[in-house]
Amino acid sequence: MRLSPxxxxxxxxxxxxxxxxxxxxxxxxLVLAAGAKLITRNLSTELSRTRWQNLxxxxxxxxxxxxxxxxxxxxxKYLGFLGTLFLFVALAAxxxxxxxxxxxxGSLSTTAALALCVFVAVPLFGIAEQGLGGYLxxxxxxxxxxxxFNLISELSRTLALAVRLFGxxxxxxxxxxxxxxxxxxxxxxxxxxxxxxxxxxQAYIFSILAAVYIAAATRTREPKPKPVPAx
Amino acid sequence: MDSSTxxxxxxxxxxxxxxxxxxxCPALGEGRAVATALTSxxxxxxxxxxxTRTLFVGLAMIESTAIYCxxxxxxxxxxxxxxxxxxxGAATAAGK
Numbered sequence: 114m115r116l117s118p119x120x121x122x123x124x125x126x127x128x129x130x131x132x133x134x135x136x137x138x139x140x141x142x143l144v145l146a147a148g149a150k151l152i153t154r155n156l157s158t159e160l161s162r163t164r165w166q167n168l169x170x171x172x173x174x175x176x177x178x179x180x181x182x183x184x185x186x187x188x189x190k191y192l193g194f195l196g197t198l199f200l201f202v203a204l205a206a207x208x209x210x211x212x213x214x215x216x217x218x219g220s221l222s223t224t225a226a227l228a229l230c231v232f233v234a235v236p237l238f239g240i241a242e243q244g245l246g247g248y249l250x251x252x253x254x255x256x257x258x259x260x261x262f263n264l265i266s267e268l269s270r271t272l273a274l275a276v277r278l279f280g281x282x283x284x285x286x287x288x289x290x291x292x293x294x295x296x297x298x299x300x301x302x303x304x305x306x307x308x309x310x311x312x313x314x315q316a317y318i319f320s321i322l323a324a325v326y327i328a329a330a331t332r333t334r335e336p337k338p339k340p341v342p343a344x
Numbered sequence: 345m346d347s348s349t350x351x352x353x354x355x356x357x358x359x360x361x362x363x364x365x366x367x368x369c370p371a372l373g374e375g376r377a378v379a380t381a382l383t384s385x386x387x388x389x390x391x392x393x394x395x396t397r398t399l400f401v402g403l404a405m406i407e408s409t410a411i412y413c414x415x416x417x418x419x420x421x422x423x424x425x426x427x428x429x430x431x432x433g434a435a436t437a438a439g440k
Contacts, residue, residue, distance in 0.1 A: 182394070273408055280411030287418070318404040321397070 117283060118215035119222065134220040141204055141217070172200075176320075183321065184328040191327060194234055198227065199320035202278065206312020209285075209305065216312070219282040221275065228275035231323045232267070239330030248330065274322060281315045348430040355427060359420040366413020373406045 121133030152165040162170075176196050180188035205216045217223045239248040252263045285308030292301045345353075381399040385392055 179397075182397070276415065277404065277408040277411055280408070280415050283418075284411070284414055314400065315404070318401065321401055322404075325401070 117220040118217060119220045121215065133215050134217045134223055137205075137214060137217045138223065141201060141208070145200060145204060179321065180324050183324045184332065185324060191238065191324065194230075195320050195324050195327075198231075198323055199316055202227070202316035202319050203313055206282070206309060206316060209308060209312065215286060216282050218278055219286050221279045224275040224279040224282075227278070227319070228271045231274060231326065232271040234323070235267075235326050235330045238327045242331040243333065247333075251330065270322075270326065274319065278315055278319055281311055285311060348434070351426045351430055355420045355424050359417040362413050362420070363417045366410050366417075370406050370410040374403055377402050377406065 118133030118137060122130055123133065123136050124131040149169070152163075152169055156166060157163075173192070173196070176199065177188040177192055180191055180195055185191055202218060205218045208214050209216055218227075236248065239251070242248075243251075253260050254263075285304070289301050289304050289308065292304055377399065381395055385395055388395070
Protein backbone atom coordinates (compact mmCIF):
# COMPACT_ATOMS: atom_id res chain seq x y z
CA MET A 114 0.00 0.00 0.00
CA ARG A 115 1.81 3.05 -1.21
CA LEU A 116 1.25 5.94 1.13
CA SER A 117 2.92 8.67 -0.90
CA PRO A 118 4.81 9.31 -4.12
CA UNK A 119 7.97 9.30 -1.98
CA UNK A 120 8.00 5.53 -2.36
CA UNK A 121 8.08 5.48 -6.16
CA UNK A 122 11.81 5.37 -6.87
CA UNK A 123 12.78 6.21 -10.44
CA UNK A 124 16.55 6.19 -10.12
CA UNK A 125 18.94 5.54 -7.29
CA UNK A 126 22.66 6.09 -6.87
CA UNK A 127 23.96 5.43 -3.38
CA UNK A 128 21.80 7.51 -1.07
CA UNK A 129 20.67 9.95 -3.78
CA UNK A 130 17.16 8.90 -4.75
CA UNK A 131 15.01 10.36 -7.48
CA UNK A 132 11.58 9.55 -6.17
CA UNK A 133 8.17 10.28 -7.59
CA UNK A 134 7.73 13.48 -5.60
CA UNK A 135 10.86 15.09 -7.04
CA UNK A 136 10.26 13.96 -10.61
CA UNK A 137 6.62 15.08 -10.68
CA UNK A 138 7.52 18.40 -9.06
CA UNK A 139 10.12 18.99 -11.77
CA UNK A 140 7.54 18.10 -14.40
CA UNK A 141 5.07 20.63 -12.97
CA UNK A 142 7.76 23.31 -12.78
CA LEU A 143 8.67 22.65 -16.41
CA VAL A 144 5.06 22.90 -17.56
CA LEU A 145 4.40 26.11 -15.63
CA ALA A 146 7.62 27.89 -16.61
CA ALA A 147 7.68 26.76 -20.25
CA GLY A 148 3.97 27.44 -20.68
CA ALA A 149 4.24 30.93 -19.25
CA LYS A 150 7.32 31.71 -21.37
CA LEU A 151 5.73 30.48 -24.57
CA ILE A 152 2.41 32.26 -24.04
CA THR A 153 3.92 35.60 -23.05
CA ARG A 154 6.35 35.74 -25.97
CA ASN A 155 4.26 38.12 -28.09
CA LEU A 156 1.85 39.91 -25.82
CA SER A 157 -0.69 42.03 -27.61
CA THR A 158 -2.42 45.05 -26.13
CA GLU A 159 -4.93 45.27 -28.99
CA LEU A 160 -8.50 44.08 -28.72
CA SER A 161 -7.66 40.76 -30.35
CA ARG A 162 -5.35 38.39 -28.56
CA THR A 163 -4.54 34.74 -28.58
CA ARG A 164 -6.65 32.33 -26.57
CA TRP A 165 -3.79 31.44 -24.27
CA GLN A 166 -3.07 35.07 -23.44
CA ASN A 167 -6.75 35.51 -22.70
CA LEU A 168 -6.66 32.53 -20.36
CA UNK A 169 -3.64 33.84 -18.50
CA UNK A 170 -5.16 37.30 -18.22
CA UNK A 171 -8.34 35.82 -16.75
CA UNK A 172 -6.35 33.86 -14.19
CA UNK A 173 -4.13 36.80 -13.22
CA UNK A 174 -6.93 39.38 -12.92
CA UNK A 175 -9.14 37.09 -10.87
CA UNK A 176 -6.24 36.30 -8.50
CA UNK A 177 -5.55 40.03 -8.13
CA UNK A 178 -9.18 40.70 -7.32
CA UNK A 179 -9.24 37.93 -4.72
CA UNK A 180 -6.07 39.21 -3.04
CA UNK A 181 -7.51 42.71 -2.93
CA UNK A 182 -10.79 41.48 -1.44
CA UNK A 183 -8.94 39.68 1.34
CA UNK A 184 -7.58 42.99 2.54
CA UNK A 185 -4.24 43.61 0.82
CA UNK A 186 -4.48 47.02 -0.86
CA UNK A 187 -1.66 46.62 -3.44
CA UNK A 188 -2.16 43.12 -4.78
CA UNK A 189 0.66 43.28 -7.34
CA LYS A 190 3.23 43.11 -4.52
CA TYR A 191 1.92 39.76 -3.34
CA LEU A 192 0.73 38.36 -6.66
CA GLY A 193 4.04 36.65 -7.43
CA PHE A 194 4.11 34.63 -4.23
CA LEU A 195 0.42 33.91 -3.76
CA GLY A 196 -0.23 33.33 -7.45
CA THR A 197 2.60 30.81 -7.68
CA LEU A 198 1.28 28.94 -4.65
CA PHE A 199 -2.17 28.70 -6.18
CA LEU A 200 -0.97 27.74 -9.66
CA PHE A 201 1.40 25.05 -8.37
CA VAL A 202 -1.11 23.37 -6.07
CA ALA A 203 -3.93 23.66 -8.63
CA LEU A 204 -1.85 22.20 -11.47
CA ALA A 205 -0.64 19.42 -9.17
CA ALA A 206 -4.26 18.47 -8.50
CA UNK A 207 -5.41 18.95 -12.09
CA UNK A 208 -2.80 16.63 -13.56
CA UNK A 209 -4.26 13.61 -11.75
CA UNK A 210 -6.21 12.98 -14.94
CA UNK A 211 -2.92 11.85 -16.50
CA UNK A 212 -2.51 8.12 -15.83
CA UNK A 213 0.55 7.12 -13.86
CA UNK A 214 0.80 10.53 -12.23
CA UNK A 215 0.75 10.98 -8.46
CA UNK A 216 0.33 14.52 -7.13
CA UNK A 217 3.55 15.60 -5.39
CA UNK A 218 1.43 17.44 -2.83
CA GLY A 219 0.38 14.00 -1.61
CA SER A 220 3.75 13.81 0.13
CA LEU A 221 4.27 15.57 3.43
CA SER A 222 7.65 16.86 2.21
CA THR A 223 6.12 19.04 -0.49
CA THR A 224 3.34 20.45 1.67
CA ALA A 225 5.73 21.09 4.54
CA ALA A 226 8.02 22.96 2.13
CA LEU A 227 5.13 25.09 0.88
CA ALA A 228 3.98 25.80 4.44
CA LEU A 229 7.54 26.79 5.41
CA CYS A 230 7.57 29.22 2.47
CA VAL A 231 4.43 30.85 3.87
CA PHE A 232 5.93 30.83 7.38
CA VAL A 233 8.97 32.76 6.11
CA ALA A 234 7.02 35.02 3.76
CA VAL A 235 4.58 36.37 6.38
CA PRO A 236 7.24 38.09 8.54
CA LEU A 237 9.08 39.25 5.40
CA PHE A 238 6.02 41.01 4.02
CA GLY A 239 5.13 42.29 7.47
CA ILE A 240 8.57 43.82 7.98
CA ALA A 241 8.52 45.27 4.44
CA GLU A 242 5.24 47.02 5.23
CA GLN A 243 5.66 48.10 8.81
CA GLY A 244 9.38 48.02 9.55
CA LEU A 245 11.05 45.65 11.99
CA GLY A 246 9.89 47.37 15.17
CA GLY A 247 6.33 47.78 13.96
CA TYR A 248 6.11 44.12 13.00
CA LEU A 249 7.60 42.84 16.26
CA UNK A 250 5.17 45.02 18.17
CA UNK A 251 2.27 43.06 16.68
CA UNK A 252 3.37 40.03 18.69
CA UNK A 253 2.66 41.83 21.95
CA UNK A 254 -0.73 43.13 20.84
CA UNK A 255 -3.06 43.57 22.68
CA UNK A 256 -1.04 42.84 25.89
CA UNK A 257 2.37 41.34 26.63
CA UNK A 258 0.73 38.23 28.06
CA UNK A 259 -0.34 37.29 24.52
CA UNK A 260 3.28 36.88 23.35
CA UNK A 261 3.56 33.07 23.82
CA PHE A 262 0.08 32.56 22.37
CA ASN A 263 0.89 34.60 19.28
CA LEU A 264 4.11 32.63 18.76
CA ILE A 265 2.35 29.31 19.19
CA SER A 266 -0.40 30.36 16.82
CA GLU A 267 2.21 31.18 14.15
CA LEU A 268 3.70 27.70 14.42
CA SER A 269 0.39 25.87 14.58
CA ARG A 270 -0.99 27.78 11.57
CA THR A 271 1.99 26.63 9.53
CA LEU A 272 1.59 23.04 10.70
CA ALA A 273 -2.13 23.14 9.94
CA LEU A 274 -1.47 24.42 6.41
CA ALA A 275 0.93 21.57 5.71
CA VAL A 276 -1.18 18.78 7.21
CA ARG A 277 -4.44 20.05 5.67
CA LEU A 278 -3.09 19.97 2.12
CA PHE A 279 -1.23 16.70 2.65
CA GLY A 280 -4.25 14.98 4.20
CA UNK A 281 -6.61 16.06 1.44
CA UNK A 282 -4.35 14.99 -1.43
CA UNK A 283 -3.21 11.76 0.24
CA UNK A 284 -6.74 10.74 1.10
CA UNK A 285 -7.89 11.29 -2.47
CA UNK A 286 -5.11 9.13 -3.90
CA UNK A 287 -5.56 6.45 -1.25
CA UNK A 288 -9.32 6.15 -1.68
CA UNK A 289 -8.86 5.67 -5.41
CA UNK A 290 -6.17 3.05 -4.82
CA UNK A 291 -8.33 1.13 -2.34
CA UNK A 292 -11.42 1.29 -4.55
CA UNK A 293 -9.48 0.08 -7.58
CA UNK A 294 -8.91 -3.20 -5.76
CA UNK A 295 -12.62 -3.58 -5.05
CA UNK A 296 -14.75 -2.24 -7.92
CA UNK A 297 -12.54 -1.54 -10.91
CA UNK A 298 -14.66 0.58 -13.21
CA UNK A 299 -17.26 3.12 -12.23
CA UNK A 300 -16.69 4.01 -8.61
CA UNK A 301 -12.99 4.95 -8.86
CA UNK A 302 -13.96 7.32 -11.69
CA UNK A 303 -16.39 9.17 -9.46
CA UNK A 304 -13.82 9.35 -6.69
CA UNK A 305 -11.25 10.73 -9.15
CA UNK A 306 -13.65 13.52 -10.08
CA UNK A 307 -14.25 14.21 -6.39
CA UNK A 308 -10.49 14.24 -5.88
CA UNK A 309 -10.17 16.85 -8.66
CA UNK A 310 -12.78 19.03 -6.98
CA UNK A 311 -11.19 18.83 -3.54
CA UNK A 312 -7.77 19.45 -5.08
CA UNK A 313 -8.90 22.72 -6.67
CA UNK A 314 -10.70 23.79 -3.49
CA GLN A 315 -7.61 23.02 -1.42
CA ALA A 316 -5.42 25.03 -3.82
CA TYR A 317 -7.75 28.00 -3.38
CA ILE A 318 -7.87 27.54 0.40
CA PHE A 319 -4.07 27.33 0.68
CA SER A 320 -3.47 30.56 -1.18
CA ILE A 321 -6.37 32.43 0.46
CA LEU A 322 -5.15 31.43 3.92
CA ALA A 323 -1.64 32.57 3.03
CA ALA A 324 -3.14 35.87 1.85
CA VAL A 325 -5.13 36.24 5.08
CA TYR A 326 -2.02 35.61 7.20
CA ILE A 327 -0.04 38.17 5.19
CA ALA A 328 -2.91 40.65 5.50
CA ALA A 329 -3.00 40.13 9.27
CA ALA A 330 0.74 40.80 9.46
CA THR A 331 0.72 43.88 7.23
CA ARG A 332 -2.34 45.79 8.23
CA THR A 333 -1.58 48.92 10.18
CA ARG A 334 -3.42 49.04 13.43
CA GLU A 335 -4.80 52.43 14.32
CA PRO A 336 -4.09 53.38 17.95
CA LYS A 337 -7.23 53.20 20.04
CA PRO A 338 -8.57 56.67 20.84
CA LYS A 339 -8.23 57.54 24.49
CA PRO A 340 -11.60 57.74 26.20
CA VAL A 341 -12.62 61.31 26.84
CA PRO A 342 -13.13 61.87 30.58
CA ALA A 343 -16.69 62.88 31.40
CA UNK A 344 -16.79 66.46 32.53
CA MET B 345 -3.28 -12.05 25.52
CA ASP B 346 0.31 -11.50 24.60
CA SER B 347 1.59 -8.07 23.78
CA SER B 348 1.45 -8.39 19.99
CA THR B 349 -2.24 -9.29 20.07
CA UNK B 350 -2.87 -6.43 22.45
CA UNK B 351 -1.09 -3.96 20.14
CA UNK B 352 -3.04 -5.19 17.13
CA UNK B 353 -6.41 -4.99 18.90
CA UNK B 354 -5.67 -1.54 20.30
CA UNK B 355 -4.50 -0.21 16.92
CA UNK B 356 -7.50 -1.53 15.01
CA UNK B 357 -10.07 -0.40 17.56
CA UNK B 358 -8.51 3.04 17.93
CA UNK B 359 -8.28 3.50 14.16
CA UNK B 360 -11.97 2.75 13.75
CA UNK B 361 -12.99 4.93 16.67
CA UNK B 362 -10.80 7.82 15.50
CA UNK B 363 -12.31 7.83 12.03
CA UNK B 364 -15.83 7.44 13.40
CA UNK B 365 -15.72 10.30 15.87
CA UNK B 366 -13.45 12.36 13.63
CA UNK B 367 -16.00 12.30 10.83
CA UNK B 368 -19.11 12.91 12.94
CA CYS B 369 -18.13 16.04 14.82
CA PRO B 370 -16.69 18.11 11.94
CA ALA B 371 -19.73 17.17 9.86
CA LEU B 372 -22.00 18.62 12.55
CA GLY B 373 -19.93 21.80 12.66
CA GLU B 374 -19.89 22.16 8.88
CA GLY B 375 -23.65 21.68 8.75
CA ARG B 376 -24.16 24.54 11.17
CA ALA B 377 -21.72 26.73 9.23
CA VAL B 378 -23.50 26.14 5.92
CA ALA B 379 -26.91 26.71 7.52
CA THR B 380 -25.83 30.08 8.90
CA ALA B 381 -24.24 31.01 5.57
CA LEU B 382 -27.48 30.20 3.75
CA THR B 383 -29.44 32.35 6.18
CA SER B 384 -27.15 35.33 5.68
CA UNK B 385 -27.16 34.80 1.89
CA UNK B 386 -30.95 34.95 1.96
CA UNK B 387 -30.82 38.15 3.97
CA UNK B 388 -28.09 39.90 1.92
CA UNK B 389 -27.72 38.42 -1.56
CA UNK B 390 -25.43 41.21 -2.78
CA UNK B 391 -22.73 40.17 -0.29
CA UNK B 392 -22.75 36.66 -1.70
CA UNK B 393 -19.13 36.75 -2.90
CA UNK B 394 -17.77 37.61 0.54
CA UNK B 395 -20.11 35.20 2.29
CA THR B 396 -19.22 32.35 -0.05
CA ARG B 397 -15.49 32.94 0.27
CA THR B 398 -15.67 33.15 4.07
CA LEU B 399 -17.82 30.02 4.10
CA PHE B 400 -15.25 28.07 2.10
CA VAL B 401 -12.37 29.22 4.29
CA GLY B 402 -14.32 28.28 7.43
CA LEU B 403 -15.25 24.90 5.99
CA ALA B 404 -11.59 24.21 5.19
CA MET B 405 -10.59 25.01 8.78
CA ILE B 406 -13.27 22.66 10.15
CA GLU B 407 -12.40 20.01 7.58
CA SER B 408 -8.77 20.05 8.66
CA THR B 409 -9.67 18.53 12.05
CA ALA B 410 -11.34 15.66 10.20
CA ILE B 411 -8.20 15.32 8.11
CA TYR B 412 -6.05 15.11 11.26
CA CYS B 413 -8.21 12.21 12.50
CA UNK B 414 -7.95 10.52 9.09
CA UNK B 415 -4.16 10.85 9.06
CA UNK B 416 -3.93 9.31 12.54
CA UNK B 417 -6.12 6.39 11.44
CA UNK B 418 -4.00 5.81 8.35
CA UNK B 419 -0.84 5.85 10.45
CA UNK B 420 -2.37 3.32 12.84
CA UNK B 421 -3.34 0.99 10.03
CA UNK B 422 -0.50 1.32 7.52
CA UNK B 423 2.55 2.87 9.17
CA UNK B 424 2.14 1.70 12.75
CA UNK B 425 5.53 1.90 14.50
CA UNK B 426 4.47 -0.40 17.36
CA UNK B 427 3.28 -3.05 14.95
CA UNK B 428 6.45 -2.74 12.86
CA UNK B 429 8.47 -3.21 16.05
CA UNK B 430 6.49 -6.34 16.91
CA UNK B 431 6.88 -7.70 13.37
CA UNK B 432 10.63 -7.04 13.39
CA GLY B 433 10.92 -8.82 16.75
CA ALA B 434 8.96 -11.82 15.45
CA ALA B 435 11.12 -11.95 12.29
CA THR B 436 14.39 -12.01 14.25
CA ALA B 437 12.93 -14.61 16.67
CA ALA B 438 11.87 -16.82 13.75
CA GLY B 439 15.20 -16.32 11.98
CA LYS B 440 17.27 -17.32 15.02
